[in-house]
Amino acid sequence: MHMADALISPAVGGTMWAVSACLLGYASHKLKTENDDSRIPLMGVLGAFIFAAQMINFSIPGTGSSGHLGGGLILAALLGPHAAFLTIASVLAVQSLFFADGGLLAMGCSIFNLGFIPCYLAYPLIYKPLTGGAPSRGRLMAAAVLSAVVGLQLGAFGVVLETTVSGISDLPFGSFLLLMQPIHLAIGLVEGVVTALLLAFLHRVRPELFGIQAAGAQPRSLRPVLAGLGLAAVLVGGGLSWFASADPDGLEWSLAKVSGKEELAAPEDGIHGTLDALQKRVAFLPDYSFKAAAEPEAAPAKGGKEQEAWPNVNAGTSLSGVLGGFMTLCLAGLVGFAVRRFHARA
Numbered sequence: 001m002h003m004a005d006a007l008i009s010p011a012v013g014g015t016m017w018a019v020s021a022c023l024l025g026y027a028s029h030k031l032k033t034e035n036d037d038s039r040i041p042l043m044g045v046l047g048a049f050i051f052a053a054q055m056i057n058f059s060i061p062g063t064g065s066s067g068h069l070g071g072g073l074i075l076a077a078l079l080g081p082h083a084a085f086l087t088i089a090s091v092l093a094v095q096s097l098f099f100a101d102g103g104l105l106a107m108g109c110s111i112f113n114l115g116f117i118p119c120y121l122a123y124p125l126i127y128k129p130l131t132g133g134a135p136s137r138g139r140l141m142a143a144a145v146l147s148a149v150v151g152l153q154l155g156a157f158g159v160v161l162e163t164t165v166s167g168i169s170d171l172p173f174g175s176f177l178l179l180m181q182p183i184h185l186a187i188g189l190v191e192g193v194v195t196a197l198l199l200a201f202l203h204r205v206r207p208e209l210f211g212i213q214a215a216g217a218q219p220r221s222l223r224p225v226l227a228g229l230g231l232a233a234v235l236v237g238g239g240l241s242w243f244a245s246a247d248p249d250g251l252e253w254s255l256a257k258v259s260g261k262e263e264l265a266a267p268e269d270g271i272h273g274t275l276d277a278l279q280k281r282v283a284f285l286p287d288y289s290f291k292a293a294a295e296p297e298a299a300p301a302k303g304g305k306e307q308e309a310w311p312n313v314n315a316g317t318s319l320s321g322v323l324g325g326f327m328t329l330c331l332a333g334l335v336g337f338a339v340r341r342f343h344a345r346a
Contacts, residue, residue: 001070001152001159001184001251002095003110005103005275006266009166013271016108016162023116024089027082028339037340038222039083044333045229046075047087048325051094052237055288055321059245060186065253066245067187070155072118073127073147074195078202078209081119083336088115090332094324100283103266104275109162113155122151135210137200144199145192152188156180159251168267171258179254187250230329237321241288242311285323289316 005013031039050071057066071091075084089111095101102110130143160180164173202209206225247253252262266272284291 001110001113001155001249002092002102003106003113003159003162003251004263004266005105005272006264007159007163007166007169008103008106008109009168010105010271012162012166013105013108016106016112018108020089020108020111020116023112023120024086027085028335030082031086031336031339032342034080034082039079040333040336040340041222041226042079043083043087043090043336044329045226045233046078047090047332048233048329049229049236050075050088051091051325051328052233052241052321054091054095055237055241055244055317057245057247057249058190059247060183060190060250063183063186063253064247065183065187065250066247067184067190067250068244069191069194070114070118070148070152072115073122073144073151074198076119076123077127077144077199081123084123085115085119086335086339087332088119090335091328094328094331096279097282098284098327099288099320099324100279100286101288104279105271109158113158113162117154117158118147118151121154122147126150133211135203137203140203140210141196141200144196145189148192148195149185149188152184152191153181156184156250169259169264171255175258176254179257180250183250183253233325233329234322237325238318241317241321242313244312246310246312285316285320288320288324289314 008016050069053069053071055068057068059066072084072088075087078084079087092102092107092110092114096104096107096110127143127147130146131140135143157177157180160173160177163169163171163176202225206220208220209225248256248262255264256262266276268276280286
């Protein structure tokens with residue numbers, strides 16, 4: 001649900017930027033008061049892992065659509081909502097600025113839909129009450145699936161609402177909503193299962209990540225966890241990303257069903273044109289590929305969009321996965337370090 005600027009008016013985009021900025025300030029303030037510096041390296045490594053995981057789109061059978069892991073709930077379960085929100089915002093910023101995945105004007109909307117909703121609504125209102133203080137693996141998995149589904153449904157509704165209020169596209173609210181919600185229900189179920197399995201595995205091997213510490217047990221080093229997640233980020237972003245589905249994601253699929261186009265053209269003047277030109281200058285690996293490879297070729301395959309090979313073995317994709325993960329690690333880690341350093345001086 002990385003929104004393009006073509007869906008968003010300057011008024012809505014600016015408002016959501018302001019809302020997200022206030023939420024980032026709130027998350028930073030709350031994180032300052034939490035006496036847990038161990039979260040800082042976790043923020044960086046988990047951010048890199050989520051960046052890589054989002055590159056793998058999985059097909060939704062029978063629909064011609066695909067989805068990808070959002071990651072907000074995973075982050076909230078392991079980091080708490082405040083550190084998780086700052087981390088997912090770092091992921092989205094790197095994706096938009098350097099890989100042209102999501103518009104710059106729409107970034108405030110994306111941070112709200114993919115960050116605030118899972119971290120501050122799905123996690124504390126659904127996941128945390130269901131798991132309780134010492135969750136069993138069964139309760140944890142059930143809570144993860146339900147929370148992921150509800151979070152993605154609310155996020156999808158947010159996209160429809162923000163697009164409709166913007167009024168710069170001719171997408172009818174009812175038709176757009178009736179396509180977005182069911183396809184993201186299917187995506188949410190898959191994301192929920194993947195999230196549940198990952199959290200159940202970590203719950204089994206490192207229960208202290210969930211606040212569960214056996215009586216008399218000595219705290220264990222996080223280095224093996226950090227190394228494992230870092231290696232997973234490299235493998236996923238550098239190699240498994242070749243196996244991502246070539247089908248349009250849920251938002252593109254819904255747009256195509258309503259308008260006949262997977263992408264809508266944004267206005268070429270004003271703030272849209274300015275931000276589009278800025279993004280083209282800054283994004284050195286647009287669409288997770290080299291710029292030359294990202295340019296449209298002469299004749300698309302029959303039926304419209306040119307069909308990509310699968311697996312799509314692409315050096316640009318591998319470089320994007322590894323470099324993007326590293327950039328996210330640095331940004332999320334730097335944000336966490338800066339927040340904690342400021343608190344130490346205050």
